[in-house]
Amino acid sequence: MEDMKVSMYQLYKDMLTSYLEDKSEHALYHAQQFSKQMMEQDMSPEETVSMHLSVFQDIADDLPEEVTDSFDLLLEVMIGYGLAYREHQSLRDRQQELESELNVAAHMQRTLLPNKKIEIDALDFGVVSVPAGKMSGDYYHYDIDDRGNFAVAVADVIGKGVPAAMSMSMIKYAMDTLTDKQMQPSVVLESLNRVVERNIDDDMFITMMYGVYHPDDHYFYFSSAGHEPGFFYTAKDDTFVSLEAKGLVLGVSPKVRYEEQKLKLDPGDFVVFLSDGVTESRVNGEFIEREQIVDMIRERLHMDSQEIVNEIYEQLEKAQEFQLRDDFTLMILRRKV
Template structure:
């Protein structure tokens, strides 16, 4: 709408309202106000338009005309603040669009499906505390009836975490030759992380290769939250052994490789610290307490177990999720 057309419409609205004062004119005024907002017309321009139009219909006393000068000065300052608000709102909308794009990109980095070999029962859950997660996981087939299992926690949130996740994912794809050697995989990934992320950031990770023929799990740990190992023979849940420096802290770090052999019914659990670092009432969840909750669910199929633990912890923590919650459970069935 041109300036002349706007003046004409406002003139007609003013004349009709001064003559009848009908309620339907107020509705027309509201619609015009919405149009002015959509087209970012400054408040001082609206005041100027109103004064020009009013002078064409009524004779204004000098005191009223002078008062409009005061109002105009006020609206100029208001208009500056209004334009700043519009600028910030547009930037916020742009940022939200970029975040949505980053969230979609991040989802594409996670596996669309998880393999379920006949000899194994597999369960996975990953719930972000906010829109963007700092957790990464993958369960993928390797040659020779091996299953690669990865779980990582990127220190930090938001877009930097998403970028770091993509780096881990594509670095692992490029290091396929190391996929059967967990300690070497972490050593190579550490080199990638050291070279490519800010020194203030680091990544904790556990990576292993499960041999479906021998039911042997070889794995290495880089500063990651200890997992669990359940032995069906004695109905005991233990912490998974193994430790190492987080990725990105020190160049040329080497990692220890651990080996477990699972018997029928045995179970391994990998998780991020979002599972363990929960405030329950006035205290924080301890490993022994988490042991007890896991043992209540240990006989369930793996997916039901990880889902059930998530729901239980969420209820106990008053439905607050302070950190991303990711968990992988794998049980030998036969």
């Protein structure tokens, strides 16, 4: 440590001597580079000021007393800057700690999402879900029950970040406790509503859309808890209609009934589930219209579901200059044959 200080002293002395000789930009450039080295070695502003004075006293004869004395004042002022600098360093370390804690939490959260491949010949399924920050308030789910029915869901916690993410994991655990017999959309939402109502703050809400596809007869049943309406595409007419069902958001009231709708999916028909992060994407400062999302899907009807959702995400991400304002989830379920 002391050796290092001695060598810093010598370097600074050489630099200052050379600068006083020729006043060159080159010497100043050296000083700028040297400051990085000083910071690397944890040299504080007050030590730097003190070193400057000692070096100066060393190379200049007969320094006026006022000059030397004036450094007392400068030193006193620099102590404050030195403290601010050290505090900054310690806050930066703390920030890195928080960041890595958050990374672990975000990783845990991702493991809550399903990741298995869907192997139902009649189905073409794709989903993309991207958080605005590290943690997501969106949740999606898909699963095949014992009878071979395929369940899908998208939920959106009102709010973002860590609190939203914690509520989201509650939805996941609550869903895990449901039995296959309960996989009827209105029943699922009713029981989730009870869990949410009991377990989260009054000022937090969760919206959700839940649907089940029956491969035997190709009916799709769904219910919504105040969720952003999805879309239903019919290949025969080449039209999109809004996918809506009446129902209150989860967590407001303990006893809520959810309307259940059913649709027949013919080959080529599909349903789209999404979170409001999709419809609230802003392009040039304006919310995009649901119609624009329909257009984006329509341009890609020839692709498979996963490609469609990926491309739409990429396009909207780019249009927003890679700054998502809200968690983004988009899901497509298409009957192939």
